[in-house]
Amino acid sequence: MTVESLxxxxxxxxxxxxxxxxxxLLPAILVLSMLGLFLVIGFVFRVADAExxxxxxxxxxxxxxxxxxxxxWMSAASYLGMAALIALSGVYGLAxxxxxxxxxxxxxxxxxxxMRRFGKYTAPDFVGDRFNSDAARAIAAITTFLxxxxxxxxxxxxxxxxxxxxFGDIGLLGLTGYQSMVVFMMTITVGYLTLSGMLGATxxxxxxxxxxxxxxxxxxxxxxxSQGYSTVLPQVEYGQLIGxxxxxxxxxxxxxxxxLWIATCFSLIVGTAGLPHVLVRFYTVESERTARWSTVWGxxxxxxxYWSAPAFAAFGSDxxxxxxxxxxxxxxxxxxxxxxxxxxxTQLAGLPQWFVGFVAAGGIxxxxxxxxxxxxxxxxxxxxxxxxxxxxxxxxxxxxVLVGRLSIxxxxxxxxxxxxxxxxxxxxxxSYAFSLAGSVxxxxxxxxxxxxxxxxEGAITGMLTGLVLxxxxxxxxxxxxxxxxxxxxxxxxxxxxMPAIGSALxxxxxxxxxxxxxxxxxxxxDLQTKMLVRQCHSPEPMxxxxxxxxxxxxxxxxxxxxxxx
Amino acid sequence: MSSDSDAATDGGxxxxxxATTTADAATTDYLDAEVNLLSPSTPFMRDHLxxxxxxxxxxxxxxxxxxxxxxxxxGPMTTQMPLIGFPLHYFLMAIGAPTTGLLLSYWYVRxxxxxxxxxxxxxxxxxxxx
Numbered sequence: 144m145t146v147e148s149l150x151x152x153x154x155x156x157x158x159x160x161x162x163x164x165x166x167x168l169l170p171a172i173l174v175l176s177m178l179g180l181f182l183v184i185g186f187v188f189r190v191a192d193a194e195x196x197x198x199x200x201x202x203x204x205x206x207x208x209x210x211x212x213x214x215x216w217m218s219a220a221s222y223l224g225m226a227a228l229i230a231l232s233g234v235y236g237l238a239x240x241x242x243x244x245x246x247x248x249x250x251x252x253x254x255x256x257x258m259r260r261f262g263k264y265t266a267p268d269f270v271g272d273r274f275n276s277d278a279a280r281a282i283a284a285i286t287t288f289l290x291x292x293x294x295x296x297x298x299x300x301x302x303x304x305x306x307x308x309x310f311g312d313i314g315l316l317g318l319t320g321y322q323s324m325v326v327f328m329m330t331i332t333v334g335y336l337t338l339s340g341m342l343g344a345t346x347x348x349x350x351x352x353x354x355x356x357x358x359x360x361x362x363x364x365x366x367x368x369s370q371g372y373s374t375v376l377p378q379v380e381y382g383q384l385i386g387x388x389x390x391x392x393x394x395x396x397x398x399x400x401x402x403l404w405i406a407t408c409f410s411l412i413v414g415t416a417g418l419p420h421v422l423v424r425f426y427t428v429e430s431e432r433t434a435r436w437s438t439v440w441g442x443x444x445x446x447x448x449y450w451s452a453p454a455f456a457a458f459g460s461d462x463x464x465x466x467x468x469x470x471x472x473x474x475x476x477x478x479x480x481x482x483x484x485x486x487x488x489t490q491l492a493g494l495p496q497w498f499v500g501f502v503a504a505g506g507i508x509x510x511x512x513x514x515x516x517x518x519x520x521x522x523x524x525x526x527x528x529x530x531x532x533x534x535x536x537x538x539x540x541x542x543x544v545l546v547g548r549l550s551i552x553x554x555x556x557x558x559x560x561x562x563x564x565x566x567x568x569x570x571x572x573x574s575y576a577f578s579l580a581g582s583v584x585x586x587x588x589x590x591x592x593x594x595x596x597x598x599x600e601g602a603i604t605g606m607l608t609g610l611v612l613x614x615x616x617x618x619x620x621x622x623x624x625x626x627x628x629x630x631x632x633x634x635x636x637x638x639x640x641m642p643a644i645g646s647a648l649x650x651x652x653x654x655x656x657x658x659x660x661x662x663x664x665x666x667x668x669d670l671q672t673k674m675l676v677r678q679c680h681s682p683e684p685m686x687x688x689x690x691x692x693x694x695x696x697x698x699x700x701x702x703x704x705x706x707x708x
Numbered sequence: 709m710s711s712d713s714d715a716a717t718d719g720g721x722x723x724x725x726x727a728t729t730t731a732d733a734a735t736t737d738y739l740d741a742e743v744n745l746l747s748p749s750t751p752f753m754r755d756h757l758x759x760x761x762x763x764x765x766x767x768x769x770x771x772x773x774x775x776x777x778x779x780x781x782x783g784p785m786t787t788q789m790p791l792i793g794f795p796l797h798y799f800l801m802a803i804g805a806p807t808t809g810l811l812l813s814y815w816y817v818r819x820x821x822x823x824x825x826x827x828x829x830x831x832x833x834x835x836x837x838x
Contacts, residue, residue: 237801238775245771245809252760252816379803382794393798395786401779405772412771435820439813446806453802593745674739681738682752682829 157321157565159304159480161467162487164320166311170500174309177354177504178331178511182338185347205433207349209440212424214352216243216445218294218513219301221452222359222506224569227481229456230463230470231568233392235399235407237453239570242411244449247442250416255438256431257592257679258422260691265520266419266584267528273591274602275672277533282606284528286583287419288550290576291521292557295514297572299562302328302510304483305503308490318563321479325562328507333555336515337548351512356447358505362485363451366458366492373454381454388460391471406645407574413647414577417585420516430684459488466491478568518554525550566624567644574644575617581647583609586654590662595676597658600665605658612650616643752827759819763812770808774800 158164221243229236263269266287271280303324312320313327367373373380385393396404415421424441425434460470463480470476480487486506489499526547531538538546565572583606590597590605620643623631632638641649667673678691741749748754778785778797785797792799824830 234778234798234801237798241771241801241805244806245767248763248767248809248813248816251813252763379792382789382792382799385794385798386788393786393795395775395778395782395797401775404775408771408775432821432824435817439810439817442810442813446810449806450803593743595743673743676743677739677741680743680753682756682824682827683738684829 156319157304157479159307159483159487160477161463161480161491162308162483163490164307164311167309167496167500169497170309170503173497173500174504174507177508178335181347181351181512184350205436205440208424208428208433208437209444210352211348212437212441213444214348214355214512215420215424215516217355217448217509218573219298219506219510220570220573221448222355222509223301223305223482223485224297224573226452226456226459226484227478227568228570229453230460230484231476231478231481232398234395234397235404236456238404238408239411240449240452242408243415244442244446246412246415247438247445249412250421251435251438254416254422254588254592255425255434258425259428259431259434260679262426262691265423265523267524269591270587270602271528273672273675274599276599276603279599279602279606280528281533282603282610283584283587284524286579286606286610287524288521290419290580291517292554293579294517294573294576295554295558296561296565297569298510298514299325299329299558300565300572301482301569302507303562304479305486305506308483308486308503309500322563325559329555329559332511332514333551335511336518336551351508352444355505355509356444358502359448360451362489362502363455365494365498366488367454369494370458370462370492372458377454378450381457384457384461388457389471392457392460403642403645406642406648410578410581410645410647411574413581413585413651417580417583417588419520419584422588455485455488459484462488462491482569518551521554522547522550564625566621571644575621578643578646578650579613582613582650582654586651586658590655590658592676592679595673596662596667598662598665598668601658601662604661605654608657609650609654612653613646616641616646619643755823759816759823763816767809767812770805774804
């Protein structure tokens with residue numbers, strides 16, 4: 144059955160079979176120095192004011208922003224989770240490869256340049272300003288917070304599993320080895336976050352991208368070469384190996400249905416186009432032309448990893464079958480081992496500890512960097528959009544910072560708790576966040592930018608509908624894992640047609656219909672709002688630091704010349 | 709791509725360009741032109757959307773085509789490819805779709821740059837802007 148086989152329930156004592164679990168000095172040093180390097184680079188390029196912090200002064204070029212898009216994008220789900228799904232679920236896993244790359248074309252043609260012209264830093268800002276509503280802003284802020292939380296559970300699982308290779312079973316307070324590692328890694332992450340929050344972001348991401356892709360590709364090339372699988376182009380050479388792997392690896396719909404493939408792929412695409420941390424990358428560039436070109440570069444950098452992940456999965460599965468045991472079947476590879484297949488493959492290939500540690504460090508760094516970004520977005524949604532904008536408009540700087548810090552700690556605690564006994568493998572956990580972004584935020588971005596008559600009432604009912612529709616399959620399938628004595632899914636038919644992993648296939652069209660319907664039944668937005676949207680589509684170039692709002696409002700007073708300052 | 713006179717006749721809004729044969733951004737007041745994905749109101753947006761929908765159609769086939777064909781005709785789609793050894797469906801999904809997405813993106817950005825040129829638009833770069 145579809146989702147059940149994905150969430151083949153693990154006990155909280157997750158232990159990747161075949162992985163060498165012990166403390167290893169060199170890999171530990173590598174992990175810590177990689178994080179240290181990020182901090183040092185951040186410190187060298189540190190920035191003072193908020194404008195710089197958020198958009199890096201809008202001075203970032205094509206290549207650099209492309210690398211930042213890649214680094215932002217590559218979490219433990221890309222680095223670890225995707226190869227895991229391809230190894231275990233075969234062709235179904237390819238829905239992730241297809242969805243997570245081709246989605247950028249949709250972002251490019253429908254959103255990148257328009258978002259750059261709109262010129263807001265965060266998703267709640269966009270929604271709040273486009274629909275002139277604090278309520279809409281609050282719903283977007285809560286959604287951003289929820290996305291950060293759900294997305295981070297998968298990251299916590301990934302870094303804890305890989306952390307077992309590097310740091311071993313540290314046995315905290317009677318917790319299992321895996322659980323101790325969740326607590327340990329999340330503590331490191333929150334610590335890293337407090338240090339990095341004030342440091343330069345984009346410069347850092349270009350370096351992060353370089354390190355992550357190097358760790359992944361070098362890992363792949365060395366495994367392929369040393370085991371005789373491949374020479375110069377493992378991304379294509381693994382084709383010869385496919386026939387020798389189990390039929391589950393390549394036979395279509397052997398593991399999951401056609402419908403689930405489509406639902407998942409669709410969900411991942413609209414989720415990508417609705418994820419706040421993807422779109423924020425377009426505000427950092429000097430012009431909308433750069434926004435477009437850097438998307439092409441970003442997609443190229445992402446493809447480098449995505450072409451390679453299936454090859455890593457193929458090599459890893461073959462090595463596992465040779466040295467540990469059968470990959471498929473009743474005694475097959477468990478989802479914990481699959482989630483570390485990238486690291487496991489380098490270990491099983493008999494490569495030196497420091498080298499395996501290097502590949503492991505790449506995975507941990509990908510997870511920590513992503514969680515840091517998600518938590519910053521989530522905490523600013525709470526402190527800025529909800530606390531300062533709605534609860535306490537007279538909040539002092541100190542109060543805002545305090546609320547921000549408390550929300551980061553809150554996020555850290557609930558993520559840790561939810562990751563102690565995770566409901567599903569990394570990639571599935573992360574795709575719940577994509578379903579959410581695709582159901583709630585994507586329709587707002589898309590309609591907000593492409594149909595000027597979308598109004599406040601439409602946006603609010605649309606987003607609420609999206610939140611409810613996303614929650615139903617989550618309660619049906621995922622929540623029962625955290626409750627004693629209840630087996631999920633509660634309703635099997637619902638899980639089949641509206642699976643949590645791909646619920647946006649049902650939810651997104653309904654949210655579109657509701658938003659359009661309510662907008663048509665209520666008053667049109669005022670002219671000022673319409674001008675804002677028109678300005679996002681005008682081909683006339685805008686000054687580097689201008690946002691659509693400024694141009695639209697100056698146009699109203701003196702007709703003709705756009706604001707040039 | 710059709711000619712400009714073509715484009716000027718099917719617009720429902722007065723944009724100022726209908727009288728001229730050259731499509732020039734300077735003669736259009738974009739803040740007076742309605743934004744609606746399904747009914748573009750300026751020649752620029754019409755040209756732009758033609759590119760967008762063309763790309764979107766190809767994209768749709770590249771993303772959902774291989775898996776759908778595999779569901780309909782599993783036999784031919786799972787044939788082993790010569791030389792590289794991939795089953796066809798696996799190759800089209802694992803390598804074909806991401807590569808198509810990348811090439812399409814490159815194509816779109818080139819087209820969009822050409823559109824800028826057609827409408828006489830220049831973008832500020834690096835240090836030039838004050």
